[in-house]
Amino acid sequence: MTQGLEGPAPEDRPKPQGRRNAQGIRIDPEVEAEPAVRRTVISALVKHEPGVLSDVSGLFSRRQFNIESLTVGPTEDDDRARITLVIEEHEPGIEQAKKQLRKLVPVISVRELAPDAMRRELMLIKVNATRPDQVAAVAEMYDGQTVDASPETVTVQVTGSRQKIEAAVETFEQFGIREISRTGTTALARGNEETAATNGPASESTPEYTEDGTPTHPQTTPSDDD
């Protein structure tokens, strides 16, 4: 038995013109372009207290943000730690990640770093010591240091951008890699610019607004340095 209500049926109703994309942005129905994904570095200054790391990592997994690396460590102030996140998201996703991060109570400030920010990663790579001289030569090529050598293994420390580390891994492959441990990216803004200010504005996450009502995003092309 079907019970229902009165009124014009769906096919007899007027239809709106517009359409939105999956990000809820109004679009020209003809061109359904998905926003491009980009990789960016977000730095968060947080209270140095138990639970904040799990708060942050839980947030990113819960909300399905695409996270490439997350590092945490102390800062110039004993009460504060800095968390550096590398994420890969489209523009609305990056904005949302920053805002959600800012909402966590122990988070003091959040900033997305400019593409020219200093980004570094440290890798320890342990390879077979069958050709120690050549290992040393490759290490030197990447400004690496040999930190441990045994009859069978050599361990080299390499620091630099993600690309450099990845290139180093590729080159070391010829010796037979035993184990790798990488720290993930840590970063600071250049010069006078603050990375995530203690007293500054909480975040720059509210989009800039233009006269025609469309928010503008700094359209930056990210490039790892080095």
Place this chain on the structure above:
Amino acid sequence: MSERAAVSPPDEQDDEQEQAEQREQPAASTETEPQPVTTGAQSVIRALENVGVEYAFGVQGGAIMPVYDALYDSEITHVTMAHEQGASHAADAYGIVSGEPGVCLATSGPGATNLVTGIADADMDSDPMIALTGQVPTEMVGNDAFQETDTTGVTTPITKANTFSSHADTVGDDVGEAFALANTGRPGPTLVDLPKDVTLSETDREPAEATVPDTYEVQERADDEIVRAAARRIEDSQRPALLLGGGVIKGDASEACREFATEHEIPVVTTMPGIGSFPEDHELAMEMAGMHGTGYANMAITHCDTLIGIGTRFDDRLTGGIETFAPDAELIHIDIDPAEISKNIHAEYPLVGDAATVVEQLDEEMEHSPQAKKWRAQCQQWKSEYPMAYDTPEDEPVKPQFVVEALDEATSDRAIVTTGVGQHQMWACQYWTYTEPRTWVSSHGLGTMGYGFPAAVGARLAADDDQEVICVEGDGSFLMTMQELAVAVREHLDITVVVLNNEYIGMVRQWQDAFFEGRHSASEYHWCPEFDTLAEAFGAKGFRIDEYDEVADTVEAALAYDGPSVIDAHIDPQANVYPMVPSGGDNGQFALSEDQL
């Protein structure tokens, strides 16, 4: 809620001798002068007293016993619930109705995990609430001790903030901060985990004033430039619509929104949590939009060219498919939580701030009202084209809509309605005419069956005496938490329950008929307890309705009964909820009956 005389803590004493003297001398006026704090547990209770807490809902147990011991001497009224889930929903509803965080308490382990559903519910609906949980002594944490659960771990994703208290000296500060956080900015549930050694330890530290941590910032006023641009947009709009969400009620912005809407003659749609923010008997009221919203609300939202969304998070039950949601509209989005702006629907005009403040800012900027006479006429036409009408053939079982309307008619405008989750909840949305904020108390975001009755307990204690509290239940939902009837009887709470009894878990049956070829897997009961007799066994008053001509008298008798009463209303088991927008569907294409799905 009545204003409680503020109990101020004695000044912090550095001088030990002075303190000793103070302890010896009995306080001059025992009513207002609290005894100095001597333990962590007392500091917890003092922190609650300092912020004016009147009621707490909970269940005793090992790890929370020191806190209960301190509560023994307090003026805070504790309501022992039958189940901690009941305590969490009661606290949640108390928070909705009073506007102040509801307090719930539980012991560690199962006590804390039983609160989880209610905490998650409060989190989804941004209801102010504070949960205090006992924990095993600090040195046993991590050992899988008896009744140990990582409560802060479990509740991190479902609280606005939570803390593991580590010291008796600061435990009261933690509680004060949690209370302040629960109701500052966007409200939400907070939790303080209280290890037994911390609450048992001695301390003479009075809790500090309850404030949010300095890292927590709330923006009250929106950017003037965007406000200006938004005002221009509204002025120029031909088809404006207001969409009021739960944030309007939580931010006490109902009046400001009402003034704005009537002054500029803008039709008003609400979300489900926004019910009560705008009087539904007003000409401009289009009522609730979304999955089971009215046809006219969904037409208005689909065809508007400017949508002013206030205190709403554009939940999928409201929007349906994102692609077809208000596709012609530029969005002006007012919300106190910046993360809600452009989360689901992109806002051309992002206005972060307190709802009432920003609406006033917007109003000040408006130079003239939009020229939208044609649009308003169109909205009125939709109202007459898509009536929420139903038949009542005398020889058929009673229609649930009829029972809801009978209750609405028999009660005052300020009557509070609480519900479970299912068809009955939707009929309670659709066929009750809400005119006041904080009179609609339901589980929106989490959709928690079993919410209704314990919520009625909390609502009853927060409501004024002249406000009726009506709990509209489904048979399935009521069965989940009806044991709280024991509490309502014990505490003499005047609550009228109406079970819209279809002997189905009806909403599931409706979906099975629509989407699963009528295969009623695990949705038919074939048997149901007699809720009226069951109510009597609890010591409440039981009633039963089978026929139309019993409805009015039974409703009157149940309302007249001073105490908890339960009407077992046997309704048409085949009644369905329409209109309906299927999940992810197009709001403008709502179905009026099953064959349109």
